[in-house]
Amino acid sequence: MSAEVDVIVIGAGAAGLAAARELSRRGCSVTLLEAANRIGGRAFSEEFVPGEWFDHGCAWLVGGETNPFTPIATEHGLSLSTETRPLFTLEHTRLIRNGRRIDAAERKARLAYYEACETAIAAAAEEGRDVPLSAVIPQDPALDQPFRTMIDVSWGDATTDRVSTIDHGTGEGDLGYRVHKGLGTLVAIWGADMPVSLNVTAERIDWSGPQMKVITDKGTLTAKTVLITVSTGVLADERIRFHPPLPDWKQEAINDLPMITENKVGLYLRPGFITDADRAYHATWTDDGLSAKVDTAVTGGNTAVVLFGGPEALSLEKEGPAAMESFATDRLSDIFGSNVRKDVRRSIATGWKGNQATLGSWAAARPGRACQRKRLAQSVDDRFFFAGEATMTGSKGTCHGAYFSGLRAAREIADKIAPAMPEAGLTG
Ligand SMILES: Cc1cc2nc3c(=O)[nH]c(=O)nc-3n(C[C@H](O)[C@H](O)[C@H](O)COP(=O)(O)OP(=O)(O)OC[C@H]3O[C@@H](n4cnc5c(N)ncnc54)[C@H](O)[C@@H]3O)c2cc1C
Structure with a gap:
């Protein structure tokens, strides 16, 4: 040199x-x-089973058609999942509490709380008030899910008293498109x-x-x-x-x-296990505080992806891939029941905190x-x-x-x- x-x-x-x-x-x-x-x-995709791609880091082309990588994908002949975009919105997210899908009344109450939090944060950001989210959101532990799961996934291990209203309030909208090959x-x-x-x-x-x-x-x-x-x-x-x-x-x-650190686990399931009716984006949580977002192969294939922040993002990474897989399989059980365990064929876990090239997710x-x-x-x-x-x-x-x-x-x-x-x- x-x-x-x-x-x-x-x-x-x-x-x-x-x-x-x-x-x-x-x-x-x-x-x-x-x-x-x-x-x-x-930005790193791995084909961990032939035809099944797992994005260790970024996965969504946020903004969809306005994302500069969308035309680049087309230029390079890579296909996108554009039609599944609505399934990643809150409106279509399935809400699972203690292993059961919540009923319409509970969903309505929890989404109203979620909306109130976002409105309060957006108002603070608009006014230029840069304070912790916890200083402006309504306090209601009985309804704080799935808002808290969303914070965990958006801000990893950072809690609401660690996240800035301006940082959060100036974020972009829904998740957008996916690239089939990652x-x-x-x-x-x-x-x-x-x-x-x-x-x-x-x-x-x-x-x-x-x-x-x-x-x-x-x-x-x-x-x-x-x-x-x-x-x-x-x-x-x-x-x-x-x-x-x-x-x-x-x-x-x-x-x-x-x-901050967000981690993911990809779980390759027995082909045929995930039916078309199962393909959805989920927020799942338990009353004892475990939560994750789970993509049950919305864009096709047989790989479910469990995304999680909160304290588990760091503690499970420290424990290693087996602990992460076990946590992720539990979150899949929240959705499919515990029988799903015997249908997990392979898994892959990220470890962004320990990744020496980044030392965290974002x-x-x-x-x-x-x-x-x-x-x-x-x-x-x-x-x-x-x-x-x-x-x-x-x-x-x-x-x-x-x-x-x-x-x-x-x-x-x-x-x-x-x-x-x-x-x-x-x-x-
Ligand atoms: C789990 C996860 C999920 C995500 N999901 C999404 C998503 O869905 N959509 C989205 O748009 N974004 C997402 N992101 C964020 C997105 O991946 C990053 O914001 C983006 O890739 C960062 O790009 P960058 O060029 O800034 O940094 P990096 O990609 O970190 O590039 C920096 C480079 O510097 C190299 N480097 C480090 N130290 C040295 C050194 N001393 N000498 C030489 N080279 C060095 C590193 O190896 C690395 O290649 C996600 C990230 C993670 C971790």
């Missing part, structure tokens, strides 16, 4: 790939570094033509002199500018050290946007600190640039948000070092 380039991009997730592509299009020389042995970062597959195919140095970990950035020096485990690289797209978990844990240190305002922004602003997303996005000394899902406000914590952040950072850099190039397009 040698020769100075215009830009070194650190991290080949959706943000880094979008940035590197746009920078190259604008005539900048780019080196894209990725610590893992694959591109995509938190959203991770789509990102991998879209990014496949980008030159990437895989298995190269950036360890230190020396910006004490006129050049930016990136010290990796494979040698030192130099560049005019550096774009960092790694998670705030990686930055807060000082997996990349800076000489001199980052300014206090930037370090504060990193610390104010810590990672960033959540501390209450009162949602404004730090904009500061995280700001450059330092016109040489250090930042992208990644955590730098976004509206589409934070998403794959397309990461993509947009990469385009934004690429434009900022190109305007500094190659101002004559044309404007960027929004798609691939």
